[in-house]
Amino acid sequence: MTRRIAALLAVTLALVLFGALPSQATEYRLRTAVDNLPVASESNAGYDRTKFKHWVDANKDCQNTRAEVLAAESRVRASGCAIKRGKWVSYYDRKTYTYASSLDIDHLVPLAEAWGSGARSWNAATRQSYANDLGDGRALVAVSATANRSKGARDAAQWLPRYDRCRYVREWTAVKLRWKLTVDRTEKAALKKVAAGCSNVVVKWSPARIVKAAPTSGTSVTEVKITRIVYNPAGSDTTANARYETVVVKNSSASRRYLTGWRLSDLAGNRYTLPTFSLSAGASVTIHSSKGSNTVTHLYAGWGHTWNNTGDTAYLRNSVGTLASKCTYSGGGSSVTC
16 A cells, blocks of 8 residues: 555545545635635634644544644655654745744634634534644644744734745635634635735635534523622613623533523513623623623623613523523612522
8 A cells, every 4th residue: 555545544534533524625716715705703702722622643543633734744754653853844934844843733724713703603523623624734734833823813814924825815715614614804804805916726625514512401501590680770870870780690500601692681672692602610790781891701781771670580591592590679779689
C-alpha cells in the first residue's frame, strides 16, 4: 500500500468516526460564495473553549489531530506519534520552521468565532468534529505560534494575514459554508472587499454533518428559578429608575445551564428573550427592566417600568416554551422573594 493511499484511508476512517463524512460537494466562484454567506448577529456569550474537545486521535493510529496536520503539511517526511521535526512554511507570515514546537495548529475560523456564528447550537460531538476537522484541509493549518496568537479569536474583519489574503478569504469562506456558519455584517463587508481584488476562482466544499443539541427540557428545567423581584424600587417611576426594577434568576443545579432563547414575561404579555447566555452552577443573573449593556451577571430587557406595584406574575419559560418557574405577588411593598 502506498503512503498516499494509506493516508487517504486514514482520513476516511477519521471522517467516519467523527460522523462528518462529506456529502456531494458544492461549488461557487469566490465572489458568489462570499455573497452566499448568511448574515446574522453574533454573540460569544456562554463560550468556553473546553466545549470543543481537541486534539483527539480519531483513527487510533497514535497521531492526534495536531500530529496529523503537521505530518500532512510538512515539506519533508515527518513521522512518529508526536511530530517534532519537519519543514513547514507558515503562510500567514511566510516563515519556515523545522521544529514543530514553533508552530500552532490554527482553527482557520477560530473556535470562539464558530461558537458565536452557529456552533453554540450544536451538540458536543459536532463541536468535536469541527475542532478536529481533517475532512477539509483548509479548516486546520500549521502556522507560526506568533502569527496565530496575534490573530487570536478575531474574524476576517478584525484580522488578516500579512501575506496570501486572497487564499485566507477563500479558505475562511469555504470553512464557514462547509459548517453552515453565519457572518456578521462587518465581517461580510470585509470579505467582499478582499474578494473583489482576488481572482474569481472556483471555491468548492463538502457540507459537514451537523447535529443540533437537544433543547433543555425535563426536570432540569425547574432547577432554573426566579428567586426575587424588585417591582417598586425607591423613588418615582422615571425612565432612569427602571434600571432598579429587576428579576433575579438563579441556576440551583450542580451544572451549567444554557439559557439562550429562554423567555421572561408578565401578565400583560411583555416578553424578553434571553440572548446567547448560560449560568454556571449556583450562579444568578439580574434582569433589569431598563435598557443597558448585557454582562455575565446583568441583562437588560429594555422595557421601561413593567412590574405592577399592585401585583403581577413573572413567568420564565425555556426555549421551547416549557414553564420553568413563575412568581406571583400581590403588591403592597417593594420586592418579593420567590
